[in-house]
Amino acid sequence: MGSGGSVAEPADDLARVGVFARAWAKALTGTSYFPLTHAQLETLLQRLTDQLAEALRSEPLDLRAGHRVAAELVTAHIASAEALGRTVEVIQLRLVRDLDLVTDDIADRMARLIAAIATGYARALRDRTLDEQEAIRRAAQTARAEAERALRASEARFRHQATHDPLTDLPNRTLFADRLAAVCAGHPAGDHRIGLCFLDIDRFKRINDSYGHQIGDRALVAAAQRLSRAVEPHLVARLGGDAFMILVERSTGTGDVVAVAESALAAMAEPALVGGHDITVTASVGVVERRVAGTTPDDLLRAAGSTLQWAKHAGGAGWALYDAERDGREQARQALSAAIPGGLERGEFYLDYQPLTSLQDGSMLGVEALVRWRHPQLGVLRPDRFIGLAEETGLIVPLGSWVLAEACREAVGWSASTGEPPYVSVNLAVRQVRQVDLVQEVCGLLQRTGLPPDRLQLEITESMMMSSAEQPVRALRALADLGVRIAIDDFGTGYSNLAYLRDLPVTELKVAGEFVRGLRAPEAPDERILASLVSLAHALDLTVTAEGVETVGQAERLRAIGCDAGQGWHFGRPAPAEHILARLR
Ligand code: C2E
Ligand code: CA
Ligand code: CA
Secondary structure (H helix, E strand, O other), X not given: OOOOHHHOOHHHHHHHHHHHHHHXXXXXXXXXXXXXXXXXXXXXXXXXXXXXXXXXXXXXXXXXXXXXXXXHHHHOOXXXXXXXXXXXXXXXXXXXXXHOOOOOOHHHHHHHHHHHHHHHHHHHHHHHHHHHHHHHHHHHHHXXXXXXXXXXXXXXXXXXXXXXXXXXXXXXXXXXXXXXXXHHHHOOOOOOEEEEEEEEEOOOHHHHHHHOHHHHHHHHHHHHHHHXXXXXXXXXXXXXXXXXXXXXXXXXXXXXXXXXXXXXXXXXXXXXXXXXXXXXXXXXXXXXXXXXXXXXXXXXXXXXXXXXXXXXXXXXXXXXXXXXXXXHHHHHHHHHHHHHHHHHHOOOEEEEEEEEEEOOOOOEEEEEEEEEEEEOOOEEXXXXXXXXXXXXHOOHHHHHHHHHHHHHHHHOOOOOOOOOOOEEEEEOOXXXXXXXXXXXXXXXXXXXXXXXXXXXXXXXXXXXXXXXXXXXXXXXXXXXXXXXXEEEEEEXXXXXXXXXXXXXXXXXXXXXXXXXXOOOOOOOHHHHHHHHHHHHHHHOOOEEEEXXXXXXXXXXXXXXXOOOEEOOOOOOOOEOHHHHHHHHO
C-alpha cells in the first residue's frame, strides 16, 4: 500500500474530504453572512473539495474546475474578498496535505488551480453584479408596470364612480347625458330615430314608509337589476330617487320604443322578496320617439318629463306616448300662467259686471264682477282660460286680491236714481279663503274705499264650505259679522246639502245654470226639485238667485217658483262698469 491518494480506500478518502471541508468551513466563519446553515455549508464544501481533488488529480490539470468551484461559492453568497482570501489560504495550507495529494508537480498544479479559483471568483462576482443589476432593472420595470396598472385601475374605478350610481351601479345621469349627446351629435341630419323611456316607480315613498329606507334601497336595487336585464342591450340610467331613463339609441318607429317600455313595465311588476317582505311595485313610463335631426337632448328630456307626468296622471302602471299637440297646449298654459304676474303689473286685467236682477220688481239688486284679461298677443281672455291655471299655481291669490280691490274701488262710486245702489259680488277662490289675512284684507279695503260692508258680496263654492278646516269658516263668520254678504256659488253642482248651511254665515244661494236650463215644462222634475230647494232655502233665511237665465220663459218660471233673483243673458250680459251705471240712471 503506497501513500498515493489514488490507492486510498473510498471510506478513508471520504473522511479526508470531511476533515478538509470542516477546516474550510471554519475558515469561512465570520467572513460574511451566509444564507446557509452550518451543515449545509459543510455539505457544499465537501462537494467542492471533491471537485478540487478531482481537478488536481486530472491529467492535464482541469482549470475549469477552479472556475466552477469559485462560481458555486459566489452563488452560495460566499462572495466577499475575505472569504476568497480565507479560501485560498486554507487550500494552500491544507488541501494537498489533508487529501494526501502529493505529486511531483503539485506546487505548480496548486498555483495554477488557485489562480483559476481567483479568476473564476472574479468572473462570477462580475456576472453576479451584472445579474443583480439586471434583476434590479427588471424589478424596477415590473414595479413601474405594476404601478401603472394600479393607476389605470384606479383611474378606471374613478371613472366608473363618476359615471355610475353608487346604490344600483347603473349608469348615472352624467353617463346618460353623454351618450344621449353623442347620439344626437352623431346624426345631425338624416332619418336616424331615437327613443327615450322615462320610468318612475309609482308611490315608491310608500315602500320606504312601510318597510324603512334600507328595505327601500334594496327593493330599488332589485328593481334596477330586473329593469336593466329586461331591456338589454339598451342603456338604463338611474337619474336619482326611483327615476330611471332607458336610451334606445336606434329606433325604427314608436313601436320599438313602446315595446321597450312594456318590457320595462313587466320587469318592474315582477314581485320581489326583499328582507323577508314580498314587495311588488308598478311604474309609469313616458315614451318619446322621434327623428334625431331637428331635436336636441334638452328637448327630448323635457318631452320625456312631460310624458311621464301624463302617464302618472292617467293613474300609473302604464306608459304614455309623447303627443306634440297636447304638449303644445300644456306649454301654452304654462306660458300663460307665467305671464299673469306681468299682466297684473301692466294693468292688463279688468272687470266686467253682470246684473243680479230682482224677479219681483226687476230692480238691479247687485252685480257680479267677472275678471277679463286683455292679453297683448291673445286678445281678451275669458276667466275660464286662466282662473284654473291661477288656482293651480297659487297666482289666484294676488289676482283675486286685485279683483277684490278693483271691484270695491269701482262699486263705491255707484249710485241708483231710486233705492239702494247695487252690491258688488266678487268670486273668491278656495285659496283666497284659506289665506289667514283675508279678514284683515277685506276690512282694510272697506275702510280705504269707504264701501259699506253690505254692498260687498263674496261668492264661494260649495266644496269650500264642506271642507272640515276651521279657519275658512271662522274667517267667513268674521266677515259676515262685519255685514259682508256671503253667497254659495254654483249651488247644485257639488254636494247640494242644505243641512250644513244652517250653521254657516251664508246669506244667499246662487243656483247653477244647469238647473235653470232644465226648466221647460211646468211639471218637469227639475222644476219640482228647484221649487223645494227654494222653499228649503227660504226656511233657512237664504235668498236664491238663479244663474244662466237666458229666456223670458225661464225668468217667468223662476218667479213662479219663488226665486228671489236671476242672472243671465235675459237680464244683461257681463259689461264694463259704465254700461251698468248707464242702466242705473
Ligand atoms: P260664475 O261665477 O258662474 O260666473 C258666471 C259665468 O256665467 C260668467 O262667465 C258669465 O259670463 C256666464 N253667464 C252669465 N249669464 C249667462 C247665461 O245666460 N248663459 C250662459 N251660458 N252663461 C252665462 P265668465 O265671465 O266666463 O266666468 C266664468 C267663471 O270664471 C265664473 O263663473 C267664475 O267661476 C270665474 N270667475 C270669473 N271672475 C272671477 C274672479 O274674479 N275670481 C275668481 N276666483 N273666479 C272668477
Ligand atoms: Ca260666480
Ligand atoms: Ca256661478
